[in-house]
Amino acid sequence: MKIVIIKYNAGNIESVNNALNRLGVNAEITADHEKIRNADKVIFPGVGEASTTMDYLRKHKLDELIVSLKQPVLGICLGLQLMCSHSEEGDTKCLGIFDEKVKRFVPEPGKEYITKVPHMGWNSITGLKSNLFTKELENKYVYFVHSYYAGIGKDTAATCNYIVPFSAALQKNNFYATQFHPEKSGEIGARILKNFLEI
Amino acid sequence: MLAKRIIPCLDIRNGQTVKGINFVDIKEVGDPVELGAKYAADGADELVFLDITATHEGRKTFVELVKRIAAHLNIPFTVGGGISELSDADKLLSAGADKISINSSAVRNPQLIDDLAKSFGSQFVVVAIDARGNENNHWTVTVNGGRIPTEKELFSWAKEAEDRGAGEILFTSMNHDGTKNGFANEQLSQLADSLKIPIIASGGAGTEEHFVDVFTKGKADAGLAASIFHYNEIPIPELKNYLREKGIVVR
Numbered sequence: 473m474k475i476v477i478i479k480y481n482a483g484n485i486e487s488v489n490n491a492l493n494r495l496g497v498n499a500e501i502t503a504d505h506e507k508i509r510n511a512d513k514v515i516f517p518g519v520g521e522a523s524t525t526m527d528y529l530r531k532h533k534l535d536e537l538i539v540s541l542k543q544p545v546l547g548i549c550l551g552l553q554l555m556c557s558h559s560e561e562g563d564t565k566c567l568g569i570f571d572e573k574v575k576r577f578v579p580e581p582g583k584e585y586i587t588k589v590p591h592m593g594w595n596s597i598t599g600l601k602s603n604l605f606t607k608e609l610e611n612k613y614v615y616f617v618h619s620y621y622a623g624i625g626k627d628t629a630a631t632c633n634y635i636v637p638f639s640a641a642l643q644k645n646n647f648y649a650t651q652f653h654p655e656k657s658g659e660i661g662a663r664i665l666k667n668f669l670e671i
Numbered sequence: 672m673l674a675k676r677i678i679p680c681l682d683i684r685n686g687q688t689v690k691g692i693n694f695v696d697i698k699e700v701g702d703p704v705e706l707g708a709k710y711a712a713d714g715a716d717e718l719v720f721l722d723i724t725a726t727h728e729g730r731k732t733f734v735e736l737v738k739r740i741a742a743h744l745n746i747p748f749t750v751g752g753g754i755s756e757l758s759d760a761d762k763l764l765s766a767g768a769d770k771i772s773i774n775s776s777a778v779r780n781p782q783l784i785d786d787l788a789k790s791f792g793s794q795f796v797v798v799a800i801d802a803r804g805n806e807n808n809h810w811t812v813t814v815n816g817g818r819i820p821t822e823k824e825l826f827s828w829a830k831e832a833e834d835r836g837a838g839e840i841l842f843t844s845m846n847h848d849g850t851k852n853g854f855a856n857e858q859l860s861q862l863a864d865s866l867k868i869p870i871i872a873s874g875g876a877g878t879e880e881h882f883v884d885v886f887t888k889g890k891a892d893a894g895l896a897a898s899i900f901h902y903n904e905i906p907i908p909e910l911k912n913y914l915r916e917k918g919i920v921v922r
Binding site: 486487617661 | 742
């Protein structure tokens with residue numbers, strides 16, 4: 473099985489590769505269109521800022537490539553947000569794979585425990601759909617670090633609650649995405665990555 | 672709901688953990704990678720690796736170690752010690768660290784916080800503050816492992832760090848550190864009320880009850896400790912069960 477991690481100007485790419493290696497899988501980190509198109513599975517990770525990242529993707533025509541992919545694609549964190557239609561971060565038009573708009577968390581002063589932005593740490597996921605998840609993962613904790621979120625909609629595949637309910641995961645056709653970091657989410661995250669590899 | 676975090680801290684010198692450890696199921700007790708993996712398997716939510724190596728050679732060893740940690744560990748980890756410029760942080764980020772912690776260098780050069788946050792994002796920058804309180808409840812920020820007092824005061828410095836872009840504050844009370852008599856809950860609670868970023872409490876952990884207190888009275892987001900975990904005085908799975916029984920949300 474050929475697995476490709478899309479290389480672009482984002483942090484955290486090595487972490488995803490490390491997590492795949494722990495599952496005994498080797499991935500290639502590349503921006504080569506031909507290699508990405510021919511891979512069995514494509515991972516689109518990311519830590520960064522939406523508008524500069526979209527500019528980079530457009531400049532390298534990776535935007536057109538990603539939306540045209542037919543094999544299973546997994547977006548992670550910023551990857552999920554860029555797969556939505558629009559992000560408030562830098563008022564950015566995104567890839568439009570998921571029909572969701574990405575908004576910034578607005579802290580609620582005075583409400584203890586849920587007032588801080590970014591949403592950082594371990595939180596539980598519920599309402600699991602899609603073959604990214606198996607039943608026993610319901611209510612399990614995964615690791616999040618983000619200030620922006622995609623709301624709940626028809627593509628929502630997992631829900632998390634922080635200030636508001638938001639999409640912890642999205643799925644539409646061959647496109648999968650998690651707002652959390654499976655590569656940093658311990659055994660649970662490893663299982664989710666494994667599920668993706670087995671799709 | 673967002674879970675409260677339990678964070679073991681490991682001191683590293685020349686690539687080895689410093690404190691003696693009594694775990695029977697670990698072959699190489701000095702190996703930070705193996706110890707870190709054990710903590711992760713036990714349910715630690717994050718780890719902090721603090722490099723206390725002074726030499727240049729040792730620093731290179733640490734970067735290599737961070738690479739090995741990143742390859743093996745499946746939970747987030749912070750590295751600290753000796754980070755005084757962007758290039759130090761960049762090396763550690765490239766090696767796979769999720770966050771870096773700065774302490775004395777931020778006190779000497781507060782602009783470093785702005786620069787790091789701008790270059791790598793606030794979520795990458797933990798500002799560690801070691802402070803000592805006097806009988807008038809004035810908390811003086813100290814550097815060099817608590818040895819040198821500075822002009823700065825805890826609450827204003829923490830606020831400044833937040834304003835400059837720190838993503839988290841790691842507050843160690845030098846009055847409580849090593850006492851095992853509980854965390855500095857009064858000061859922690861005051862910090863929680865005045866800051867919008869998460870607070871990691873450090874110094875004073877001795878019992879499971881102390882962690883209940885630090886999350887309720889101290890309003891901390893995370894509790895950090897070293898020796899009670901290294902000597903297995905409080906196994907993490909037991910601590911988590913205890914916290915759960917007391918109604919604290921943990922993973």
